[in-house]
Amino acid sequence: MHTVADVASAQTRLLDFKRHGLRVGFVPTMGFLHEGHLSLMRLARARCDHLVASIYVNPLQFGPNEDLDQYPRDLERDTALCESVGVDTLFVPPDLYDGDHSTTVRVQELTDGLCGASRPGHFDGVTTVVARLFGIVQPDVAVFGEKDYQQLAVIRRMVRDLCLPIEIVGGPLVRDVDGLALSSRNKYLNASDRSRALTLFAALQAIANSGSPSVSERLAIARPIVQADSVDYLSIVHPSSLKPLETIDGPARALVAAHVGSTRLIDNIGL
């Protein structure tokens, strides 16, 4: 595995692989890797000749009162994990933007609801950094986790709208043995937080197990199950437009975001 920190060197190296006909796969991350990330890298590994992972905690996608400074980091451990799943190039830029960076990529509508409503500007930061990373890496295939379900839908839309010749693959959410969706932020949870955090998945399971076609009925069953300090949303939406549904008569996705202590957690399930 080759580790590269410089933007221009990374791009030159990867364009050269592409020029030689190699299919480049890409998994962008913010580091502090867990089995969820590794599962995405394994998915990408099987779909490409040269696997690139990136670790960059992107300031643009954090709000002013969010956990940018506290976001957990462990580059040494991350490097070993990337190597263990067959990453060929690990891109770890200390900084990613020019001082006078002035371009924003914005996906409208899809970013209005769900996490977009409680995290203004978050998705603009995500699409802008992903567009820049795609520019550097020029991947043929990129894998994003279904854990960040709205993010995946937003990136699919961006790639479609900008006609980028990149296959976007969604990787299934990975859960801990107790059912908690893996997240770098789970590190913040103490034991009692963690048992409350588990109620998010319990609520989603209740939604999935209810046979009712009525969204309001399913949400009424699930809402009391969530034991959080505050709930940003508990919603059932169309899987690609992310528009709230009233009736379930086709594919649908249930999503939840809630604060447990000072930690904001998200989870989702296909219906």
Next chain:
Amino acid sequence: MHTVADVASAQTRLLDFKRHGLRVGFVPTMGFLHEGHLSLMRLARARCDHLVASIYVNPLQFGPNEDLDQYPRDLERDTALCESVGVDTLFVPPDLYDGDHSTTVRVQELTDGLCGASRPGHFDGVTTVVARLFGIVQPDVAVFGEKDYQQLAVIRRMVRDLCLPIEIVGGPLVRDVDGLALSSRNKYLNASDRSRALTLFAALQAIANSGSPSVSERLAIARPIVQADSVDYLSIVHPSSLKPLETIDGPARALVAAHVGSTRLIDNIGL
């Protein structure tokens, strides 16, 4: 020359050329081609193996009271002209956006002044369509005219910020024998409009010929020369940041935009 109207067919065709190692050049236009466009195509022709031109009148970059519906079109003549300068693939999409297109690429700051001030949203439309065209064509080199000087600076910034591996080349402005900067919109001018239109270049020449280091002095000399119905701006700016200068002690660009009759004209000159 091969003409293609369909987005997916165009992308498949051009990616295939790239995969075979050909260097792809690109000149995007809104059609109604004149010698200015053809000079850009000749510049691109000399820098690539496979030359792509596009003709698309992009609704996103027209304001609600602008000339989208009247914008001149002549596809048959344009096709012959493209062939005459050695275009290999002519891309003429009847429509370029999906019905639920929702992605905008926006360059801040550089788009605040000059034409950005009088045409709100114009440059968002330009960067969005150019990003999408770049996605489809995946050019190695793209040529834009210095006639649209601010547009060229904005596209250079977008390409830098999104790390697109595309060389952006600026093509010199081409003038008619009387000095009028070539523009598809010159078609709108009657004889008396045209003689007034020539005063824009006369004013720019007066700025270039003045030896004064003072921007306000040079502008004071030039301003009375312009015979237009209204002047959007007459400015001297830094050539890449586009920030207004007070003193000329290095490279600078003088730019003018004015309405003559119902026609909005722009011109510029290097100092």
